[in-house]
Amino acid sequence: MEYILEMKGITKEFPGVRALNNVTFSVRKGEIHALCGENGAGKSTLMKVLSGVYPFGTYDGKIFINGQEVQFKSIHDSRQAGIAIIYQELAVVGEMSVAENILLNNELIHRKVIDWNLLYAESMKWQKQIGLDIDPQTKVRNLSVGKQQLIEIAKALTSDAKIIILDEPTTALTESDVELLMNILRDLKAKGVTCIYISHKLSEVLEIADSVTVLRDGETISTDPVGDMTEEKIITKMVGRSLTEIYPYEKRKLGDTVLEVKEYSVTHKGTGKQIIKDASFALRKGEILGVAGLMGAGRTELFTSLIGGYNNGKYSGSVNVEGSEKNIKNPSDAIEAGIAYVSEDRKRFGLVLGMDITKNTTLASLKQVMKFNVIDQAMEVKKAEEINNRMKLKAPNLEVKVSQLSGGNQQKVVLSKWLLNNPRILILDEPTRGIDVGAKYEIYKIIIELAKQGVGIILISSELPEVLGMSDRVLVMSGGKIAGELSRNEATQEKIMALATGGKNI
Missing domain, CATH: 3.40.50.300 (P-loop containing nucleotide triphosphate hydrolases)
Structure with a gap:
């Protein structure tokens, strides 16, 4: 079975950081290929290179589709080559209908006017392929996250995508929606569509994927058939060490x-x-x-x-x-x-994404950093440094906006915010x-330490x-x-x- 995609020697640098270092990534036609690694390992950067977000000329290395070298100068070029990416943060338009979302940029126009009857009929054709049996005129904002994800997949199919990239597709799905998604991916595979599956949920990787590539610190560690892998083996490759106890429980x-x-x-x-x-x-x-x-x-x-x-x-x-x-x-x-409460949706209810680490950390305990009802900035920075050092936060400095942190480090900031209140x-x-496996382990250790206290x-x-x-x-x-x-x-x-x-x- 030939390779549909080959990425060779991909190196991508940002100021002061080498995000990808001579990465090699190859995917066979018609397979489901998992891409694993801790947050910051380079998965998203590699996929942004592939999807044209980072255009040719901003990175070193070569990309081949079906053996032919390609040079994507834009997202449009990547789409034209049959590549579609479905991000964790879905790109549906809530106020538009299912049909309008599925056929966005592929509207059926007759004499410069959208043919709505044809649009709805065409939408139903694509909906049938993915098992989405709902009225195509339904507003997308009224649908569950799982169904919105199916709409994204249908949208990718309308553009004749040969390679579909799914970034953490099951994070917000119910168990029934996860099973539906798995069945759809198997069906797409049977039809010859290639899927790149990025996930921290290793049980899903072992269930759905044919092969798994592990990245660590911007480098390719290995590519293996899933049949040769276990969760423990993948974790060891991801973090560079053996996590003998994934859950560091201690009796207290x-x-x-x-x-x-x-x-x-x-x-x-x-x-x-x-x-x-x-x-x-x-x-x-x-x-x-x-x-x-x-x-x-x-x-x-x-x-x-x-x-x-x-x-x-x-x-x-x-x-x-x-x-x-x-x-x-x-x-x-x-x-x-x-009582402190860490919400399941840290981005909506746990953090102010546009604010820096320090201000997010002290948000729930401003009285502790105030003198005469005015925030003492030196005290605020000191408190934030103390608690975030305790959390072993990984960030260049506390002036970084939390939106720029990995999921695991964002969660540490949320914990710091509440723990400052004792x-x-x-x-x-x-x-x-x-959150990736390595960061999970660190969160678990924090939980155990708090319980011991x-x-x-x-x-x-x-x-x-x-x-x-x-x-x-x-x-x-x-x-x-x-x-x-x-x-x-x-x-x-x-x-x-x-x-x-x-x-x-x-």
Whole structure:
């Protein structure tokens, strides 16, 4: 089977940084080829070279498509050669319809006017190919992230793409959407379309890919058939060392109860629907309490309401922190009570992307860096440096905007922001989503260290190995209720899934 794509000796430099160093990357026609590496390994830079974002002349090396050298001077040139890239941040237009998005730049025009009937018919043809059975006139903003991703794939197919690049395609997808995407990729492969699959989720890589190339520090480490690889082998190649324990769990002596929630319910103000039903649980000092459940189980709704962040709900029940009942109406009340919450969507709710590291770090604790109601900049910088050094943040300096950091380092800034308040309770909602394996390990070590210091930690995660590997105890939610509780010794994926799907503990 011949190579459809060959990138040879690709070297790309930015001021003071060599992002790619003599990278070789080859993909066979009709295969699903995974590209793995830590954040900063050079994956995105390599794909930007391939897709024409970095035009010919701004890098060294050569690109061959079907054996012929190509020199892309723009994104348009790359598209003309049959290359389409679907970024993690989707490029759909929310106010436009499904059909308009799918056929964007390929509109069917008759006498300088769009033929809407033909447009919708053509859209349905492409939708059928990817199993998207919805009205083509539906506004895209009304669709789930999973369906928006399918629209991006359909858009790529309309341009007769021969190579489709998917960058972290399942980060925000439900389990059912992930399975649908996998089936579509298999179908595209059967039709001869080549896919480059970039993902931190190694279980998906091993399930869907034919081959895997690993980059580290801007260099090609290896290309191997997936059949020869395991998660451990890929991780070792990615980080340059063996992570003997992916989850650095340490048994600890737990303290007294720090948080107790009794018969807690949340009712949606508008619909009157009960979102959370009679939830009761306790958390001890130094304990890591895992929270598992399927999408829609109510995990995020429960814990955002506990910090006063779920504005559409009416609450009932009691919340006690160290034996004292708290009436938490908003996040400020939660901070005063010693509760910190790391959101699952760090870019929307955890960070101000246009601000630097220092200002993001002190955002939730401005009183600590103020004198006479004015921010003391020297004190602010000192506090930010101390906490970010503790987090082992990797950044040139604290004046860098957080938008320029990798996912793992952004998450460290979010943690720094909350830890500056010395919380007694730390709620972590999907704390390692979109983070590479090496950075995950560093986040896990931080979590363990905080627990050893007596912080009560609630770990909400959709990744069952993460819940099992890090938790002292696991709560399982289903349909807005706490369906069951499992100790570390008795918790298994099978038992968690049985409770999460409405069954009984097995």
